Amino acid sequence: xxxxFGMFQGLINGFGIALTLNNLTFALIGALLxxxxxxxxxxxxxxxxxxxxxxxxxxxxxxxxxxxxxxIFYGAMYGGSTTSILVNIPGEAASVVTCxxxxxxxxxxRAGPALGIAAIGSFIAGTLGVxxxxxxxxxxxxxxxxFGPPEYFSLTILGLLMATLLGGSSILKGLxxxxxxxxxxxxxxxxxxxxxxxxxxxxxxxxxxxFVTLAMGLFGVGEILYNLEKEMKTELVTRKISHLWPTLKDxxxxxxxxxxxxFIGFFxxxxxxGGAVISSLISYAVEKKVSKHPEEFGxxxxxxxxxxxxxxxxxxxxxxxPLLTLGIPGNAAIAMIFAALLIQGVQPGPFLIAERADVxxxxxxSMYIGNAMxxxxxxxxxxxxxxxxxxxxxxxxxxxxxxxxxxxYSVRNxxxxxxxxxxxxxFGYLLRKLDFEPGPMILAFVLGPILERSLRQxxxxxAGSPLIFFKRPISGTLMGFLILFILFQIIMVIRxxxxxxxxxxx
Amino acid sequence: xxxxxxxRLSMGRFKHPGPGFLPFGLGLCLIILSLILIFKNLGGxxxxxxxxxxxxxxxxxxxxxxxxxxxxxxNYLGFILTxxxxxxxxMGLIERLRWKTVLFISLGATAGLYLLFVFFLEIPLxxxxxxx
Numbered sequence: 001x002x003x004x005f006g007m008f009q010g011l012i013n014g015f016g017i018a019l020t021l022n023n024l025t026f027a028l029i030g031a032l033l034x035x036x037x038x039x040x041x042x043x044x045x046x047x048x049x050x051x052x053x054x055x056x057x058x059x060x061x062x063x064x065x066x067x068x069x070x071x072i073f074y075g076a077m078y079g080g081s082t083t084s085i086l087v088n089i090p091g092e093a094a095s096v097v098t099c100x101x102x103x104x105x106x107x108x109x110r111a112g113p114a115l116g117i118a119a120i121g122s123f124i125a126g127t128l129g130v131x132x133x134x135x136x137x138x139x140x141x142x143x144x145x146x147f148g149p150p151e152y153f154s155l156t157i158l159g160l161l162m163a164t165l166l167g168g169s170s171i172l173k174g175l176x177x178x179x180x181x182x183x184x185x186x187x188x189x190x191x192x193x194x195x196x197x198x199x200x201x202x203x204x205x206x207x208x209x210x211f212v213t214l215a216m217g218l219f220g221v222g223e224i225l226y227n228l229e230k231e232m233k234t235e236l237v238t239r240k241i242s243h244l245w246p247t248l249k250d251x252x253x254x255x256x257x258x259x260x261x262x263f264i265g266f267f268x269x270x271x272x273x274g275g276a277v278i279s280s281l282i283s284y285a286v287e288k289k290v291s292k293h294p295e296e297f298g299x300x301x302x303x304x305x306x307x308x309x310x311x312x313x314x315x316x317x318x319x320x321x322p323l324l325t326l327g328i329p330g331n332a333a334i335a336m337i338f339a340a341l342l343i344q345g346v347q348p349g350p351f352l353i354a355e356r357a358d359v360x361x362x363x364x365x366s367m368y369i370g371n372a373m374x375x376x377x378x379x380x381x382x383x384x385x386x387x388x389x390x391x392x393x394x395x396x397x398x399x400x401x402x403x404x405x406x407x408x409y410s411v412r413n414x415x416x417x418x419x420x421x422x423x424x425x426x427f428g429y430l431l432r433k434l435d436f437e438p439g440p441m442i443l444a445f446v447l448g449p450i451l452e453r454s455l456r457q458x459x460x461x462x463a464g465s466p467l468i469f470f471k472r473p474i475s476g477t478l479m480g481f482l483i484l485f486i487l488f489q490i491i492m493v494i495r496x497x498x499x500x501x502x503x504x505x506x
Numbered sequence: 507x508x509x510x511x512x513x514r515l516s517m518g519r520f521k522h523p524g525p526g527f528l529p530f531g532l533g534l535c536l537i538i539l540s541l542i543l544i545f546k547n548l549g550g551x552x553x554x555x556x557x558x559x560x561x562x563x564x565x566x567x568x569x570x571x572x573x574x575x576x577x578x579x580x581n582y583l584g585f586i587l588t589x590x591x592x593x594x595x596x597m598g599l600i601e602r603l604r605w606k607t608v609l610f611i612s613l614g615a616t617a618g619l620y621l622l623f624v625f626f627l628e629i630p631l632x633x634x635x636x637x638x
Contacts, residue, residue: 225569228565229565398592399593401569401573402592403619419577422570422577
């Protein structure tokens with residue numbers, strides 16, 4: 001009872017922090033920026049937050065800048081649906097499935113209800129997600145206090161593997177990305193002995209590869225170079241949007257989709273390696289399964305918009321849980337926020353809620369407010385945002401690149417970093433070209449130092465015996481999950497092979 | 507396509523005394539993974555799609571060159587001039603917008619960026635020979 005009382009107390013204090021004029025302004029700026037990058041294809045929340053990392057000191061204290069960055073992250077989930085529905089291009093990755101039915105609805109002249117239900121679903125799910133965050137995070141952080149190095153090692157390994165398994169195209173390519181990310185993370189001074197590694201004689205590399213430089217190169221410049229290749233054409237179905245408010249029939253059809261989407265999103269969001277993109281895919285599949293008219297999916301079923309759009313929002317809120325309680329980011333955008341906290345001198349982890357209660361509750365409270373702001377921004381004002389789509393990428397792209405250059409330059413005031421960013425940009429471009437996901441790489445880069453430190457500390461504790469990861473109860477359980485996952489994957493691969501051979505022999 | 511990528515990636519494998527424990531293991535992992543990738547692709551048919559169809563490498567390359575231009579000249583020409591020329595190059599050469607539009611937007615964007623970074627955020631940016 002006492003604990004629940006403590007949570008409400010914390011939340012009230014949090015609202016006190018979030019409702020100051022300064023923090024409200026930055027929550028609004030975050031929500032606005034998030035909506036904009038969500039709408040604009042070719043610029044995702046991860047890239048945008050990376051653009052703002054060098055500025056995070058200028059923005060203000062940790063609370064204010066995290067409030068703003070969080071706003072960008074969940075704001076993008078709102079905006080992404082708009083482009084999916086009207087242009088049939090996902091505004092950002094988590095809205096890919098919204099294209100399927102959303103665009104069909106727009107073609108049938110029902111763009112209004114599609115946009116409306118996406119915004120309302122996002123709001124309900126986002127708020128449910130934050131409520132979940134409010135009540136799940138504190139006990140989880142308390143539990144995580146028991147974690148020692150072996151537990152952290154098991155958890156990071158599990159998270160990284162889940163990120164590859166859930167992350168997309170090829171598991172093998174995902175693994176390559178993770179190993180590369182970990183290697184990049186080990187550039188610079190060794191965290192325990194202070195030995196210099198992989199600097200190739202560059203003095204400036206001694207502090208390691210800077211996260212800002214890497215993130216901007218991979219996500220900012222890399223993405224733009226990749227998009228330069230394609231002609232970006234945005235053709236709107238319609239400019240005039242009417243009947244935003246869904247009819248009673250729409251509402252009846254989609255209310256359970258929203259609820260299901262919220263729960264799916266929440267649980268997928270908590271998982272290490274989970275996130276908004278996967279949750280929307282799962283939600284779409286579930287909606288198609290439970291629907292009485294699965295044949296309508298792909299032809300403009302409103303559940304196909306409501307479910308995934310809800311799922312990605314509640315996943316966005318839920319993915320703050322592993323970050324704020326364990327200090328382990330689950331996806332690329334959250335990894336950026338992790339870096340922002342570190343830049344501001346706040347260590348995310350189980351001690352965060354106790355030691356920096358103001359940061360935790362301030363950010364959580366701001367998320368309630370931000371979701372309400374976004375509902376207003378997205379419902380009545382959606383027509384205005386649509387005009388944004390007519391800003392040609394030709395003008396946007398060079399300005400984004402300039403932003404990257406200046407941002408990277410300003411971190412240490414050297415042009416050297418701009419060059420490094422350019423190299424990572426080429427690398428990011430080639431990765432996209434070759435169908436590698438850069439997301440797991442940035443995760444591995446962030447988690448690398450945690451992984452290495454915990455591994456070596458654990459081995460010191462156990463005097464070199466790797467059995468320590470299996471003997472301790474929590475770590476053992478996590479490792480058990482890990483082994484189960486790997487076995488499951490192997491079985492799946494073998495089954496696929498068999499199925500493939502059978503179909504060949506027929 | 508992936509063959510090309512993985513041969514490029516398989517250059518990993520570094521050794522270091524003492525603190526190189528994890529990097530060494532990772533390098534090994536990388537080699538194994540790359541070999542599997544190469545092997546898988548050798549087994550399959552190589553994809554008939556060319557890596558860069560129809561000179562599509564040109565635009566990213568030009569984009570990269572203008573980035574290099576920015577990095578080389580910012581210390582000499584200063585922030586304002588370099589930004590302005592960068593924008594003109596990008597929009598004029600790569601995107602081939604009309605020159606009037608290019609000039610107009612470049613001017614506006616340079617002014618905007620200057621206001622944002624130098625005026626509001628007070629980031630010390632190189633001024634170059636013009637001293638502003």
